[in-house]
Amino acid sequence: MFLEKKQVKKEEKIDENLHIKIFKLMVKARLFEERQLQLYYEAKIRGYLHPGIGNEAVEAGIVAGLKNNDLIYPTHRGHGIFAMRDADMGKVFADLMGKRDGYCSGLAGSCHLAAPQVRQVQGILGAQIPIATGEALAIKLLGEKKVVLCMFGDGAANNGTFHEGLNMASIWKLPIIFVCLNNLYAVSFSFHNSTSVKSIAVRAKGYSMPGYELDGTNYEKVYSIVKKAAERARTGQGPSLIEAKTTRVKGHHPNDSGGYRSKKEMEEVRKKDPVKKATRKLLRLDILDKNKIDDIYRKFKKDIEDAAAYANNSPFPDANEFIKSCKQTLN
Amino acid sequence: MRKITYKEALREAMIEEMDRDDKVFIMGEDIGVYGGSFKVTLGLLEKYGPNRIIDTPISENAIVGSAIGAALHGMRPIAEISFIDFITLAMDQIVNEAAKITAFSPDLYEIPLVVRTQCGTGRGIGGQHEQCLEAWFVHTPGLKVVMPSTPYDAKGLLKTSIRDNEPIIFIENKKLYSIEGEVPEEEYLIPLGKGDIKREGKDLTIISTSYMVHESMKAAEILEEDGISIEIIDPRTLVPLDYDIILNSVKKTGKVLIIHEAVQRGGIGGEISAIISENAFNYLTSPIYRLAAPNIVIPANYHLDEYCVPRVKDIIGKVREILKK
Numbered sequence: 316m317f318l319e320k321k322q323v324k325k326e327e328k329i330d331e332n333l334h335i336k337i338f339k340l341m342v343k344a345r346l347f348e349e350r351q352l353q354l355y356y357e358a359k360i361r362g363y364l365h366p367g368i369g370n371e372a373v374e375a376g377i378v379a380g381l382k383n384n385d386l387i388y389p390t391h392r393g394h395g396i397f398a399m400r401d402a403d404m405g406k407v408f409a410d411l412m413g414k415r416d417g418y419c420s421g422l423a424g425s426c427h428l429a430a431p432q433v434r435q436v437q438g439i440l441g442a443q444i445p446i447a448t449g450e451a452l453a454i455k456l457l458g459e460k461k462v463v464l465c466m467f468g469d470g471a472a473n474n475g476t477f478h479e480g481l482n483m484a485s486i487w488k489l490p491i492i493f494v495c496l497n498n499l500y501a502v503s504f505s506f507h508n509s510t511s512v513k514s515i516a517v518r519a520k521g522y523s524m525p526g527y528e529l530d531g532t533n534y535e536k537v538y539s540i541v542k543k544a545a546e547r548a549r550t551g552q553g554p555s556l557i558e559a560k561t562t563r564v565k566g567h568h569p570n571d572s573g574g575y576r577s578k579k580e581m582e583e584v585r586k587k588d589p590v591k592k593a594t595r596k597l598l599r600l601d602i603l604d605k606n607k608i609d610d611i612y613r614k615f616k617k618d619i620e621d622a623a624a625y626a627n628n629s630p631f632p633d634a635n636e637f638i639k640s641c642k643q644t645l646n
Numbered sequence: 647m648r649k650i651t652y653k654e655a656l657r658e659a660m661i662e663e664m665d666r667d668d669k670v671f672i673m674g675e676d677i678g679v680y681g682g683s684f685k686v687t688l689g690l691l692e693k694y695g696p697n698r699i700i701d702t703p704i705s706e707n708a709i710v711g712s713a714i715g716a717a718l719h720g721m722r723p724i725a726e727i728s729f730i731d732f733i734t735l736a737m738d739q740i741v742n743e744a745a746k747i748t749a750f751s752p753d754l755y756e757i758p759l760v761v762r763t764q765c766g767t768g769r770g771i772g773g774q775h776e777q778c779l780e781a782w783f784v785h786t787p788g789l790k791v792v793m794p795s796t797p798y799d800a801k802g803l804l805k806t807s808i809r810d811n812e813p814i815i816f817i818e819n820k821k822l823y824s825i826e827g828e829v830p831e832e833e834y835l836i837p838l839g840k841g842d843i844k845r846e847g848k849d850l851t852i853i854s855t856s857y858m859v860h861e862s863m864k865a866a867e868i869l870e871e872d873g874i875s876i877e878i879i880d881p882r883t884l885v886p887l888d889y890d891i892i893l894n895s896v897k898k899t900g901k902v903l904i905i906h907e908a909v910q911r912g913g914i915g916g917e918i919s920a921i922i923s924e925n926a927f928n929y930l931t932s933p934i935y936r937l938a939a940p941n942i943v944i945p946a947n948y949h950l951d952e953y954c955v956p957r958v959k960d961i962i963g964k965v966r967e968i969l970k971k
Contacts, residue, residue: 419751427750434718435751439742445708446743449715449723456671456697456721479708486703642752643787644812644839644886 329535334602337379337534338593341371343615344395345590347404350619351394351411355569359627360411363438364425364569367393369532369562372589373496374399376537376559377464381545388434388447388465390496391426392563396466402430404618405625414629420640421632441471444480444493451489451554462548463491464541470501472515481522481556488553492544495556496531498563503575516558524554531559532589562587647830653823655797656686656762659804660724662833664694667722670808673700673709674726674762683728684764684823706735710761714744714813717757722808727763730817731774736761737782744813745788756811760804764818766857766907767955770948776820777944778856778908783815784884784917790814790838791884795859797827799882802836810838819857819907839886843895847877850965851895853918854905855881858956862905865961874969884914892918893926900931901968907955910938932971937964 329337348368354360367374370393377387378399389396397407402418410417411425418430429435434450437443447465454461471477472495484491495515499506512518519526525547529536537559544555562584566573573581597603603611650658664670671694672687678701681688691699702709706727713725727733733740740761748755765778783791790812794800800818807814844859845866854862859880866876879895881888896902902922904915915936922934937956944954 418754420753422752423750427746429751429754431754435747435755437743439738442711442738442743445705445711445739446715446718448708449712449717450719451715452712453716453719453721456716457719476707476711479703479705480711482703483705483708483712640752641749642812643749644790646886646889 331602337375338597339611340375340378340399341590341593342611343398344371346615346619347398348395352569362424365392366565367395369564370496372534373531373537373559373561376534377541380538380541385462388443389436390466390468391436394428397430397433400432402432404622408622408626409629412626414626415632416629441467441474441476444476448480448484451491454490460549462545466494469497469506484554485522485524490548491554493556495558496561497558498561502567514558519556524556526556528558531561532587532592647828649826650797650829652797652800652825653686655801655829656804659801663805663808670722671698672724673702675702675728677726706732707739710736710739713759714757717759718755722758724760724762729775730763730765730779731777733763741786745786749788757813758811759813760807760816762816764820766819766821767951768821770951772946773944780817781912781914784914793817793856795856795880797829801829802834806835806838821857838883839888841879841881841888841891844880845878847875849875850901851877851899852903853879858905858907861958864958868962869965896922896926897929900929902934905937905956909941910936911941913938935968
């Protein structure tokens with residue numbers, strides 16, 4: 316079961332259209348996140364923001380490898396996956412800016428962002444693992460053919476929720492895929508120093524499920540393994556654990572100067588930038604030329620500017636109305 | 647009217663709701679073949695099978711967490727945490743997720759979840775199995791807290807809780823399970839936020855919860871022999887709390903004793919006391935008093951158990967002391 320290397324090599328060939336589709340998802344997410352950072356530096360996004368720049372290949376591979384009605388539990392790091400799943404970027408911007416017209420009426424910010432297309436971010440890292448497992452349980456009890464994909468970081472893989480969730484998913488053969496985005500840092504604490512194993516994927520053995528360790532900056536690999544794991548989940552064979560070794564191009568948050576990573580290390584990180592890698596690949600394979608790539612960028616930039624303007628024009632929630640609208644029991 | 651035990655009343659409530667709605671299911675430790683640590687779910691596995699009566703590993707965080715996930719997918723889970731002491735292991739899922747997911751995204755999610763658990767001393771099994779921790783949940787916005795004291799209340803409130811769309815902490819008491827009480831054959835529901843006058847009186851109001859309602863009733867009967875008339879109010883649900891029933895009684899008697907099995911410091915007695923003080927101060931003819939467990943760790947010692955919570959004679963003594971002043 317453990318580290319199914321042969322299967323990793325036998326990748327599904329993906330056609331030109333899928334290459335282009337995935338590339339577009341990655342560009343859209345990258346530009347969306349860069350715009351969020353800009354809004355943060357303009358103090359239009361206040362509170363938390365954890366940039367996921369560098370995760371685009373994992374996220375795009377996930378989105379392309381699943382069906383639209385499959386459920387995705389995101390991490391706190393990066394909201395690119397919301398754009399990839401076609402959540403309304405204006406509404407997402409509005410939530411990030413605390414504006415009334417967000418999916419969450421401006422109450423969720425970055426750390427609890429949610430949309431109909433992506434489940435709610437949990438600010439308690441790893442808390443989503445048992446919750447996603449429970450949603451997979453409901454799917455199984457109801458006899459639906461959906462799959463749940465639960466993302467978390469390498470830091471959260473050291474939380475007890477990881478153990479409890481994976482064990483439960485395994486004993487009940489639930490339709491769930493656990494995806495660890497290993498960017499080698501839990502805030503500032505390195506994976507090397509924080510974790511008992513060289514690869515989170517080896518832990519799959521302890522939960523009797525397949526474990527895959529793969530290059531998370533390679534969207535083809537992610538797509539291929541997510542598809543395989545989804546097929547396994549959908550046909551009642553149970554969960555899988557995927558570890559995507561990814562990169563964190565930015566700091567833990569926008570004000571993190573990242574003194575704990577050396578210059579040399581940062582050079583390596585930037586070399587692995589998945590969007591740049593994908594661009595080089597598509598040019599090399601002659602699937603897209605520079606003009607077409609420019610067109611893609613131009614289109615998304617316009618969409619994102621429109622979305623930011625929508626959020627900018629949305630009002631902040633009225634404090635009195637907010638208190639009145641709270642559904643929690645006050646007395 | 648027929649009499650059944652508290653335990654049977656709870657079981658009936660779950661059977662009726664599971665028959666009524668196939669989205670209702672139960673998960674927890676040893677709830678299947680074993681029938682639950684206090685046998686509340688006995689026989690349900692045979693009746694409903696393993697897809698609706700789900701035995702779980704010892705994973706409290708994932709029991710509540712996965713129940714939340716199932717609730718997000720339209721199910722109506724009842725998650726059993728066999729001892730409220732173990733709920734600390736699920737505290738993150740209850741406090742940070744169950745209570746908050748809907749608040750952050752009110753238009754996207756509902757969490758119809760009941761966490762059934764039990765508290766209380768009486769077995770000499772010590773402070774990791776006998777605490778009363780309801781105040782923690784009262785202090786957390788986004789949760790409802792239900793604490794029934796009789797078989798009738800237990801059944802009606804559990805049925806309502808299962809149909810409610812917000813997360814509910816439903817706290818039973820190990821000393822209550824074998825207590826018998828009248829429960830009608832026909833279906834009924836009890837709304838959340840409606841307290842109950844367990845005994846009418848005019849000299850002093852006792853506000854008590856869970857097993858302490860029964861101890862208060864015994865004390866009131868003894869005091870009655872001396873011509874002292876005690877009114878006993880059981881709020882039944884701590885969130886929402888029935889202000890009116892408390893304040894109306896206080897306005898009538900002018901004297902209040904609040905009793906709970908949880909430790910006094912930071913307990914719900916302080917909260918109820920403040921509510922009375924803020925809303926009915928001018929009706930009071932004496933200070934508001936509390937009688938609760940001393941602020942100590944319960945030892946694992948059967949003989950010391952009863953000294954760790956208010957006893958009938960403590961209640962009688964306290965009432966006499968208040969009335970003498």
